[in-house]
Every structure is written in structure tokens, then in C-alpha cells.
Amino acid sequence: MKIKSFGVKYRDEGNGSIEGYASTFDTYTLLTVDGIDYKERIEPTAFDNADLSDVVFRVDHTGPVYARSSAGTVSVGPDEHGLKSITDLSRTERSRGIYEELAAGNYPQMSFAFRVADGGDRYDPDTHTRIIEHIEKVFDVSPVSFPA
DSSP states (O other): OOOEEEEEEEEEEESSSSEEEESSSSOEEEEEEETTEEEEEEETTTTTTTOOOOOEEEEEEEEEEEEEEGGGGGEEESSSSSSEEEEEOOSSSSHHHHHHHHTSSSSSSSEEEEEEEOOOEETTTHHHHEOOOEEEEEEEEEESSEEE
């Protein structure tokens, strides 16, 4: 399982729901070594056959589950920009508390945990870019206090 964080902020919908992107299709730099940028990019088709059947919403990828797709409180799927999630945090006292934390700005970005399918990525040595072409499973979408 791999965890990726993205600098994409969620939007407070004002009704106990939040909407945001746990990933984007932009190329981003993972690290710089000896002046060389090593990058990663998720292809727009990477989620086409991904298992999105039971994605949970947790904070910082740990602890309790506040919503989940199999319960109808998380909707997650790709659009033209990235992996979009819409999460209803209005159903339990604990999830409403997390909604308040998010509305206060305490978790400014989102992330997701996933597994790449066997053979689902490749490396371009000319651009030093790992290209993820097929994600097998998405485990969670999470607001994060400190993105990776």
C-alpha cells in the first residue's frame, strides 16, 4: 500500500459534507537528489478498473472510520482533474466533530492510500518520472495535517 498526499484543498459544502481531491493528474516532484528532480504522475486512466468498492474516510490515514463508500457516505471517483471525493460527515456525532475540525482549517490537504496493480507503473529515465498507469485498489481518502 502506498500513500500519496496532494496539495489540493477540499471545499466545505456547508451541509456536513466536504468535497475535494485526494489526488490530481499533475506531475509532481517526489524528491531531488544531486540536482535531479525525481517525479511521479498518475495517468487519468489509472483509476479505470480500480477497486473503489469500499473506500473509507479517516484522518491522517489512521484511527476511526468517519465515513465509507459501502455505507453511502463517501463517493469517490476520477474526473478530469483527479480523484474526487464527496464525503457526508453529518450522520454521527464523531463525524460531525471531524467536520468542524475540517471547517476550522486544521487539516488543509487531502491524501489517499492505494495499491498499484502488478505491472501498473513504468519509469521514464529521460524525465526521471514514475508513471502510474493502473491502480488496483483505493483504501482510503484522508484529510491530512502534514502532507507527505
